[in-house]
Amino acid sequence: QRMKVAYRKSCGLHKYGLQYEDILKETPLVDEALRRLPEPELVARDQRLKRAFDLSHKKVYLDPKDYSDPVYNNHYYLSDILESVKQEKDERDAFRQ
DSSP: OHHHHHHHHHHOGGGGTOOGGGGOOOOHHHHHHHHHSOHHHHHHHHHHHHHHHHHHHHTOOOOGGGOOOTTTOOOOSSHHHHHHHHHHHHHHHHHHO
16 A cells, blocks of 8 residues: 555656546556546546646646545556456457357
8 A cells, every 4th residue: 555655756757736547557458448438537637638738838747736646546447447448349259259
């Protein structure tokens, strides 16, 4: 648990208001999971990314009061959908063999 907390704090994502799943590498599986994401979650993700790009370009961080909490921010909005996409892919691959 301590390593998890230390890693989240060292990444600095919270300084831009990002969540861990905002920066996942966009693979075909992640793209499909994003396509299935509910509209409000997708809009919130896009807004966080736009804000982070803007802040990075300006070379500033959010005010500390606006940081996302790196320790207790356990809202994983994409994990369940991504897991089901992976499972469907595995089933398709098994069926093809």
